[in-house]
Amino acid sequence: MRFFGYERKAQDGEARLGVLHTGRGDIRTPAFMPVGTAATVKAMLPQSVGETGADILLGNTYHLMLRPGAERIARLGGLHKFMSWDRPILTDSGGYQVMSLAKLRKMSEEGALFRSHIDGSEHMLSPERAMQIQTLLGSDIQMVLDECPAFPATEAEIEKSLMLSLRWAVRSKQAFSAEPGQGVFGIVQGGIYPHLRRRSAEGLREIGFDGYAIGGLAVGESQAQMFETLEAVMPHMPKDRPRYLMGVGKPDDIVGAVLRGVDMFDCVLPTRSGRNGQAFTWDGPLNLRNARHAEDTMPIDPDCRCPACRQFSRAYLHHVVKANEIIASMLLTWHNLTFYQDLVQALRDAIAGGEGARFEKSFRARYTAEKSVESVT
Amino acid sequence: MRFFGYERKAQDGEARLGVLHTGRGDIRTPAFMPVGTAATVKAMLPQSVGETGADILLGNTYHLMLRPGAERIARLGGLHKFMSWDRPILTDSGGYQVMSLAKLRKMSEEGALFRSHIDGSEHMLSPERAMQIQTLLGSDIQMVLDECPAFPATEAEIEKSLMLSLRWAVRSKQAFSAEPGQGVFGIVQGGIYPHLRRRSAEGLREIGFDGYAIGGLAVGESQAQMFETLEAVMPHMPKDRPRYLMGVGKPDDIVGAVLRGVDMFDCVLPTRSGRNGQAFTWDGPLNLRNARHAEDTMPIDPDCRCPACRQFSRAYLHHVVKANEIIASMLLTWHNLTFYQDLVQALRDAIAGGEGARFEKSFRARYTAEKSVESVT
Numbered sequence: 033m034r035f036f037g038y039e040r041k042a043q044d045g046e047a048r049l050g051v052l053h054t055g056r057g058d059i060r061t062p063a064f065m066p067v068g069t070a071a072t073v074k075a076m077l078p079q080s081v082g083e084t085g086a087d088i089l090l091g092n093t094y095h096l097m098l099r100p101g102a103e104r105i106a107r108l109g110g111l112h113k114f115m116s117w118d119r120p121i122l123t124d125s126g127g128y129q130v131m132s133l134a135k136l137r138k139m140s141e142e143g144a145l146f147r148s149h150i151d152g153s154e155h156m157l158s159p160e161r162a163m164q165i166q167t168l169l170g171s172d173i174q175m176v177l178d179e180c181p182a183f184p185a186t187e188a189e190i191e192k193s194l195m196l197s198l199r200w201a202v203r204s205k206q207a208f209s210a211e212p213g214q215g216v217f218g219i220v221q222g223g224i225y226p227h228l229r230r231r232s233a234e235g236l237r238e239i240g241f242d243g244y245a246i247g248g249l250a251v252g253e254s255q256a257q258m259f260e261t262l263e264a265v266m267p268h269m270p271k272d273r274p275r276y277l278m279g280v281g282k283p284d285d286i287v288g289a290v291l292r293g294v295d296m297f298d299c300v301l302p303t304r305s306g307r308n309g310q311a312f313t314w315d316g317p318l319n320l321r322n323a324r325h326a327e328d329t330m331p332i333d334p335d336c337r338c339p340a341c342r343q344f345s346r347a348y349l350h351h352v353v354k355a356n357e358i359i360a361s362m363l364l365t366w367h368n369l370t371f372y373q374d375l376v377q378a379l380r381d382a383i384a385g386g387e388g389a390r391f392e393k394s395f396r397a398r399y400t401a402e403k404s405v406e407s408v409t
Numbered sequence: 410m411r412f413f414g415y416e417r418k419a420q421d422g423e424a425r426l427g428v429l430h431t432g433r434g435d436i437r438t439p440a441f442m443p444v445g446t447a448a449t450v451k452a453m454l455p456q457s458v459g460e461t462g463a464d465i466l467l468g469n470t471y472h473l474m475l476r477p478g479a480e481r482i483a484r485l486g487g488l489h490k491f492m493s494w495d496r497p498i499l500t501d502s503g504g505y506q507v508m509s510l511a512k513l514r515k516m517s518e519e520g521a522l523f524r525s526h527i528d529g530s531e532h533m534l535s536p537e538r539a540m541q542i543q544t545l546l547g548s549d550i551q552m553v554l555d556e557c558p559a560f561p562a563t564e565a566e567i568e569k570s571l572m573l574s575l576r577w578a579v580r581s582k583q584a585f586s587a588e589p590g591q592g593v594f595g596i597v598q599g600g601i602y603p604h605l606r607r608r609s610a611e612g613l614r615e616i617g618f619d620g621y622a623i624g625g626l627a628v629g630e631s632q633a634q635m636f637e638t639l640e641a642v643m644p645h646m647p648k649d650r651p652r653y654l655m656g657v658g659k660p661d662d663i664v665g666a667v668l669r670g671v672d673m674f675d676c677v678l679p680t681r682s683g684r685n686g687q688a689f690t691w692d693g694p695l696n697l698r699n700a701r702h703a704e705d706t707m708p709i710d711p712d713c714r715c716p717a718c719r720q721f722s723r724a725y726l727h728h729v730v731k732a733n734e735i736i737a738s739m740l741l742t743w744h745n746l747t748f749y750q751d752l753v754q755a756l757r758d759a760i761a762g763g764e765g766a767r768f769e770k771s772f773r774a775r776y777t778a779e780k781s782v783e784s785v786t
Contacts, residue, residue: 072729076736108722108724115725343456351447351491
């Protein structure tokens, strides 16, 4: 039997090197979690996701509750067995997608009443139901249901929303029925207002969670605003619990956030960009659709260990991107997930060596050198 | 240095077990060639195609000449290097796609003038250009340019067309500049008219080719008509050369054709059906979209060695098919190509043991048992 808990191995400024122990295995932190929305990391076999170095992936409660359904997944033996992934899975609570994807019918103290974007069927997502679904899925890290205000929002709107989220956090914690080795995370809200972030963090600490996420960022604010918010909230986050920055982000976002004390990340960027013909490199992103790659016999990155770089030229990738071939999504997703895992490994190495600040400086210099930057949507 | 040539290892009735030697390796016959139209077998990495047991794959001259272009592929080191596949490749001549995909401008003694279906650009495909393109690609087995009449066509139309194809076959053979280990195949036409098939076959034998394809079948005629045509043409095919039935077919088509003396096949059915949610099994095809699979914890085939069957349930495949996830195309394509390779391996084993007729009977009984058949488009 293994228990859930965070172990800090080293500290370098605010940056932390650690291990998050779960019943299904250890997660090396800082960690990047690939997004497996509908029980699949798009365009990847789960074994390949593991080969990139991912210790954990993320599943989306909203998508899974609608299709194929949480009760059905439970009858089929849980999400891990269903999607053939035996390492840890973190599930979100569904709140963010209810706001962004569903036709919202009514938000109340009870929860969110909405219609499915797939078939129009009506569903109620309450804090209790969100936890029940995550338990049915067999999630190793479960997230409380919170309300996610849009950006920009007024201070009053943010405050009202975070107070509702705190009441929901109490109910979520009460509804969480842990198996040994599973944990539940609270989510700090408060927009870009330091005193609201502090109130949210303190409220969640009083309830007591196994980890603390920072929500409501990467919703349209600048990177500078995001980093300022992280600096404001971090003093109020427990040092003995993992810290998870939800939905972030670009490689330079991740480096900056790790240097400010974040341990965990998830983002669709490497997978979605891969399906759009874009590849991340240490010299900045590449758009393989660009005609300048049409006869380039070099791989994306000669030092990369992924199949796209070991077996194929930029010219080939350009061709299959232009021809909308599935192999383009497969190879570029694999490459991008490998890059993100290599990035967090490099961050872990840097923190272990007390070289975090130096790493950030050299990373930024190379990543943003003007010659190599191509737009990534 | 290895030379091109067919070696017959065993004969069982009309069915033949053999090896086709090429400069890039041996092809065990009967052989099924996965279709890699645009320098990719759709939804598969080339290494995975090899793991299914394929000794050779097919590339499409028409698609590759238009995008990325034959001269470009030559500059990039040839098709094998471009697409990361070092075993043999057979290329068609482009004639069939000019008829079925392009906007045909003018058919003449010289060749076919057409507009690209991609960008409307005008191109001339003559016998000489078809061979030049295949040489630029580095194809191991090159096909003569022929005219492919639509089905149904009158006897007079078929006869006129096959006489043109014979004149083109002479020019194609003259234009073929073999590297050692490469070969060129003629294509027998003649529709479903035995005397025209015979004339075509005899004309091609006079020219002399390394192998003989049977074209103009699987274009709408019944399976009985196809088998009758094979029986009519086979006595006029050289015994010391491989025989390739183009564009065929369903598993039962392949079994019947092998029993009638065919050595090689290509077809988009396993790959295209995989992308449409359909799986081939020894008990007939399955449509994974069907709701009856939604909670079925069994794999497609518990005895199959492919990743779809080793790691996933029918319930999971049903889910990802319904959700239009890329992994559905990846897994079902892999399964179907594995099934087709296992089918030709079973045929090779049956012929080696003198059990071809018995194999066909037991295959048909199981494959077409009513309980298990679902429609495959």
